[in-house]
Structure formats: structure tokens, C-alpha cells
Amino acid sequence: MxxxxxxxxxxxxxxxxxxxxxxxxxxxxxxxxxxxxxxxxxxxxxxxxxxxxxxxxxxxxxxxxxxxxxxxxxxxxxxxxxxxxxxxxxxxxxxxxxxxxxxxxxxGPTVSDRYLNFGNLSVDPATNDIFVGGSLVEFPRREYLVLETLMRRPNRIVTRPSLVEAVYAFEDEIGSNALDAHISRIRKKLLLAEATVEIRAVRNIGYLIRAKA
Amino acid sequence: MxxxxxxxxxxxxxxxxxxxxxxxxxxxxxxxxxxxxxxxxxxxxxxxxxxxxxxxxxxxxxxxxxxxxxxxxxxxxxxxxxxxxxxxxxxxxxxxxxxxxxxxxxxGPTVSDRYLNFGNLSVDPATNDIFVGGSLVEFPRREYLVLETLMRRPNRIVTRPSLVEAVYAFEDEIGSNALDAHISRIRKKLLLAEATVEIRAVRNIGYLIRAKA
DNA sequence: AGCCAAAGATTGCGGCTACATTACATGCAG
DNA sequence: CTGCATGTAATGTAGCCGCAATCTTTGGCT
Missing domain, CATH: 3.40.50.2300 (Response regulator)
Known part of the structure; x- marks a missing residue:
């Protein structure tokens, strides 16, 4: 049969x-x-x-x-x-x-997913979409991962090693300021989109995302 | 009664x-x-x-x-x-x-519907028909399967392995860009039919279907 | 307060690679 | 035998991302 x-x-x-x-x-x-x-x-x-x-x-x-x-x-x-x-x-x-x-x-199996909201930022981990003030802003893959990681803990410090791990999985990514470069590019895009949040560095520790001053 | x-x-x-x-x-x-x-x-x-x-x-x-x-x-x-x-x-x-x-x-409640609708696309899984803006467009089997799979999760990323599995069941179909070729052919047909949706690549992850920019 | 070293920020450049496209070969169906 | 579907491979291409050079900021120290 x-x-x-x-x-x-x-x-x-x-x-x-x-x-x-x-x-x-x-x-x-x-x-x-x-x-x-x-x-x-x-x-x-x-x-x-x-x-x-x-x-x-x-x-x-x-x-x-x-x-x-x-x-x-x-x-x-x-x-x-x-x-x-x-x-x-x-x-x-x-x-x-x-x-x-x-x-x-x-x-079908229905899965409901959640947005990560903070300030006027909205991150959808299911689609990798990021909305700033309601409008979609494109972020390349690595920048997206950094931002999503930060958005998972708004107002909290995310250590540098955590971020590197989140973005680079296992690939050995040593000796360079690649992360800093990504942060910089993210900031530029957020500024352009008039986000109400900002990414601040915490010297010797890592970064955090929080409401703009 | x-x-x-x-x-x-x-x-x-x-x-x-x-x-x-x-x-x-x-x-x-x-x-x-x-x-x-x-x-x-x-x-x-x-x-x-x-x-x-x-x-x-x-x-x-x-x-x-x-x-x-x-x-x-x-x-x-x-x-x-x-x-x-x-x-x-x-x-x-x-x-x-x-x-x-x-x-x-x-x-519990479902969103069940005979058709999968998104943009001006309409897919009928029962008959394997695809309508673009109300008119029937022919898609060969493989292309249909790819498109249907994407239409099941509009705006969502569908991973490359998921797509391969959806189209090739078990037959391991490794080492080739067959999927990319199908995507390309689908795109051409969608363009010709003036669809209001587009298929975007998500580097290193997969594809997603979404409203045209 | 002023200075210095170190951390962080920014930016242009270029290579790399995944993706896109097209042509071609194969194979199956009518 | 013809036409379409589909896998394969070659070639083209875009844009991400890492690098490094340079500039700015920070905080500790005297």
C-alpha cells in the first residue's frame, strides 16, 4: 500500500x-x-x-x-x-x-515570532529586517548580527568577545578592528535613519545600545 | 438534526x-x-x-x-x-x-486558505497553478516547488537547505548551483509577468520573497 | 591642569566569494 | 524527432568585509 x-x-x-x-x-x-x-x-x-x-x-x-x-x-x-x-x-x-x-x-505548523523593540528600532530575527521609525533599513549580514545581538540586551553591556562570537560563530577572527568598523558603519546608518537610540562603547569591556542622549 | x-x-x-x-x-x-x-x-x-x-x-x-x-x-x-x-x-x-x-x-485557529496569496501572486497548492495579477503563468515542476516554498513564508528567510529539501526530498543534490539556476528562471518569469514581488538573496543563508522595492 | 598612551572611531581600498546569468548538454515525453 | 525541463559549468558581477592608516577620545598619572 x-x-x-x-x-x-x-x-x-x-x-x-x-x-x-x-x-x-x-x-x-x-x-x-x-x-x-x-x-x-x-x-x-x-x-x-x-x-x-x-x-x-x-x-x-x-x-x-x-x-x-x-x-x-x-x-x-x-x-x-x-x-x-x-x-x-x-x-x-x-x-x-x-x-x-x-x-x-x-x-501548517504555526509559529509566532517576536520583534525586538527598543526606542524606535524594531528587529525581526525571523526575517532579519530592521525598522527604524517604521521604515525598513537595509543592513548587511554582519552589521545585522551585531545590531541584533545588541538589541537582545538593550541598556546592557555586551562584551566584545560576546559580540565577536555572535558575529563570527567559530571562524577565528583575530587581530583586527573589524568589529569596530562594523559598529561605525551601523552608527552611520542609524544616524541617517534618525534612530532614537545610540551605540556606546564601554572602554575595555564592550558596547551597549541605549536611548539617545 | x-x-x-x-x-x-x-x-x-x-x-x-x-x-x-x-x-x-x-x-x-x-x-x-x-x-x-x-x-x-x-x-x-x-x-x-x-x-x-x-x-x-x-x-x-x-x-x-x-x-x-x-x-x-x-x-x-x-x-x-x-x-x-x-x-x-x-x-x-x-x-x-x-x-x-x-x-x-x-x-486552534488557522489561516488556512486554498490559495497562498502575497503581492499579486497567488499559488494554489492543490492544482499547482500560479497566478500573477490574475493571469495564469506556467511554471515547470522544480520552479513551482521553489516558488511555493517561498510563498509559504512570505517576508521570511528560507534557508538554502530548506529549499533544497523542499525541491529534492531525499535525493542529495549536492555540488551544483541548480537552485540558483531555478531562482534565476523564476525571476525572469516573474519579471515578464510584472509581478509585484521579488526574490531576494540573503548571502550565506538563503532566499526570501517580498514586496518589490 | 596638562600630557601621554592606549582604546576607540572613521574611512578608503581592494580582494574575495557567493550569487546571477547564460549557454549548453542530457534526458524524458509526447 | 522535437520540444521542454533541468542539471552543469563557465563567466560575469556586486557588494561585503577585513585591513590598515589616520584621527579622535578617554582616562590615568604626575
Whole structure:
């Protein structure tokens, strides 16, 4: 059945991966980024609903459709109440399955993200957008990282090593004033955009962002 | 039937309101704050799916379960593709309906919509059609997948690995700039069709789709 | 208060590299 | 056999970013 299903999905250009066991599915769900999980109840290494319960226990947000031969009302109720989002009993029409998958995929896992606000600055870590007084200001990658790092702790000192680590991950970035140069360029842009915040140096320690004097 | 359903819900301490017409339901959905909307297709003043379409058009996020005597596969597919979240054919067991309502409620409001809209772009994941300013533009499979993936997160950065995974599932597609080539071809088509959105590169990270400057 | 050394600020320059684009080859489908 | 889709590779290009030279500021010390 899996083969037939994969074939039908492939024909419609729906990308799908297939594994046979709960253990494998668990790994895939953890590692991969899938729009929907289709799950059979009877599996070689156990009951599919246990995986549903386990995933939901871990707050895994992936929509799950349970697919099974156990079609009684009680089974369906159990399936849905275990945390699945839909439940389809065999035999089923492939078109209906596809439509239900689309419905689940449409909905997707919803992640709400947060802005970092301070003064008239607004940083969106999800999109790397920075707004100054409501208008978008472009910052190149490294400058953005510096500014985001500072915005995570407004009014607080961020040490020089912290900043370097935030911007350069692991690459050894020794011997140069590259960081200072970035700060300088950021300041110029902030000034141009009339930001109400400023970046101040703390001698021998690092930098901080705060309301403009 | 409405009376029986209300009675069953009331007995389980589920709060529910009931109206008879699409017009009334529209008002209620607009004004009230409901966890789930249960909708019949045949209604005194029209087809229930029209209300679904109208609500989704307005980005109304309420989960919708369509309940109807029209139980053929085609009807179910239509129901789900109109933007509903679940579809249950009569006759049904009250317990199953309740379980499905719980599943919908658990998941909470959605922005589910048949189309992914952004700018003057409109993507229909069900048919793989892409409209630019209302007119259909043909995209080959790979290009479509890239664009759909970007449209799922407008204004958000989609990492290069994410895009590769979305387009190539498992087949490791390393060592080539195939993705870049697709992006380039998509851009050309979008330009030709006068789209109001553009695809921007985020150096070392990935791409994002956003309103044209 | 004045001086000096060290830290920080600023800026032009140039190289590097990721990205963009195009042409071409391959392969599959009708 | 023809046409389109798509991967590959070659080439072009922009702009980021590090460097270093120079200027400014700071704070400690006498």
C-alpha cells in the first residue's frame, strides 16, 4: 500500500519519504521538516498511535493523519483523541486522502515570532529586517548580527568577545578592528535613519545600545 | 438534526450557538469568537461552501467542519479544497463528530486558505497553478516547488537547505548551483509577468520573497 | 591642569566569494 | 524527432568585509 501511495503522490509532484517503523518515523519527524505525517496504526514495531502520543508529548507541531483498517467509530475517536489531526479508514479514495493532506498542509505548523523593540528600532530575527521609525533599513549580514545581538540586551553591556562570537560563530577572527568598523558603519546608518537610540562603547569591556542622549 | 446535535453538545458541556442561514452564520463568524464552525452544505439561502470560501477570502481563521449528506469522494474533495478543515458525511456517529471537533479545537485557529496569496501572486497548492495579477503563468515542476516554498513564508528567510529539501526530498543534490539556476528562471518569469514581488538573496543563508522595492 | 598612551572611531581600498546569468548538454515525453 | 525541463559549468558581477592608516577620545598619572 505504501508503494501505491508513494506512486500516487509522486505523480502529483508531492514529495514524500517513506519509512517502515515507528522508530524510523520518530527520527524522521525529529530531524526533517515535513508538512504532514501520514501514519498507519499497525506497524512492525508497535502501535502508530503511540508515536502520535509521543510526538505530542514533545509538543511536536506536525499535522498528523492516521490511516488504518480499524474503521469503527471507537477507533476513530481514539485516533483523533490521541492527538492526530485527521483519521481516514481503509479502504479510501486516493483523491480524498490527497484533499485531506492538502487541508492539513494548508494549515501548517504555526509559529509566532517576536520583534525586538527598543526606542524606535524594531528587529525581526525571523526575517532579519530592521525598522527604524517604521521604515525598513537595509543592513548587511554582519552589521545585522551585531545590531541584533545588541538589541537582545538593550541598556546592557555586551562584551566584545560576546559580540565577536555572535558575529563570527567559530571562524577565528583575530587581530583586527573589524568589529569596530562594523559598529561605525551601523552608527552611520542609524544616524541617517534618525534612530532614537545610540551605540556606546564601554572602554575595555564592550558596547551597549541605549536611548539617545 | 441541529436540535439533536445541540442537545448532544450541551450534554457534554460544549457551548454552541445555532443559526439557520449563511447570512446569519457570516454575521456570527464575524462578530463572535468561536473555536470551531460546523457547517451544512445545503442551506436555505445557498451553498455552505460559498461561506467557507468567503470566510477564507477574508482570511478568517476559524477551523471549519463541513457536515453534509453529499458523501461522494468528489464532494469531499471539493469541500476540503474550498478551505474547510474537515468534512464528515451523514450519517455519522455523534462520537466521531465530537472527536473531530476536539481535534480541530486543539489545533486552534488557522489561516488556512486554498490559495497562498502575497503581492499579486497567488499559488494554489492543490492544482499547482500560479497566478500573477490574475493571469495564469506556467511554471515547470522544480520552479513551482521553489516558488511555493517561498510563498509559504512570505517576508521570511528560507534557508538554502530548506529549499533544497523542499525541491529534492531525499535525493542529495549536492555540488551544483541548480537552485540558483531555478531562482534565476523564476525571476525572469516573474519579471515578464510584472509581478509585484521579488526574490531576494540573503548571502550565506538563503532566499526570501517580498514586496518589490 | 596638562600630557601621554592606549582604546576607540572613521574611512578608503581592494580582494574575495557567493550569487546571477547564460549557454549548453542530457534526458524524458509526447 | 522535437520540444521542454533541468542539471552543469563557465563567466560575469556586486557588494561585503577585513585591513590598515589616520584621527579622535578617554582616562590615568604626575
Amino acid at each position: 505504501a508503494r501505491a501511495l508513494l506512486e500516487a503522490l509522486r505523480r502529483r509532484d508531492v514529495l514524500a519519504d517513506h519509512v517502515r517503523t515507528i522508530a524510523d518515523a520518530d527520527v524522521m519527524a525529529r530531524v526533517g521538516s515535513y508538512d504532514v505525517l501520514v501514519l498507519d496504526r499497525r506497524l512492525p514495531d508497535g502501535e502508530g498511535l503511540d508515536l502520535v502520543a509521543a510526538l505530542r508529548q514533545r509538543k511536536h507541531p506536525v499535522p498528523i493523519l492516521v490511516l488504518t483498517a480499524l474503521g469503527s467509530v471507537d477507533h476513530r475517536v481514539d485516533g483523533l483523541d490521541s492527538g492526530a489531526d485527521d483519521y481516514l479508514a481503509k479502504p479510501f479514495a486516493i483523491e480524498e486522502l490527497l484533499a485531506r493532506l492538502r487541508a492539513l498542509q494548508r494549515r | 441541529a436540535r439533536a446535535l445541540l442537545e448532544a453538545l450541551r450534554r457534554r458541556d460544549v457551548l454552541a450557538d445555532h443559526v439557520r442561514t449563511i447570512a446569519d452564520a457570516d454575521v456570527m463568524a464575524r462578530v463572535g469568537s468561536y473555536d470551531v464552525l460546523v457547517l451544512d452544505r445545503r442551506l436555505p439561502d445557498g451553498e455552505g461552501l460559498d461561506l467557507v470560501a468567503a470566510l477564507r477570502q477574508r482570511k478568517h481563521p476559524v477551523p471549519i467542519l463541513v457536515l453534509t449528506a453529499l458523501g461522494s469522494v468528489d464532494h469531499r474533495v471539493d469541500g476540503l479544497d474550498s478551505g474547510a478543515d474537515d468534512y464528515l458525511a451523514k450519517p455519522f456517529a455523534i462520537e466521531e463528530l465530537l472527536a473531530r471537533l476536539r481535534a480541530l479545537q486543539r489545533r
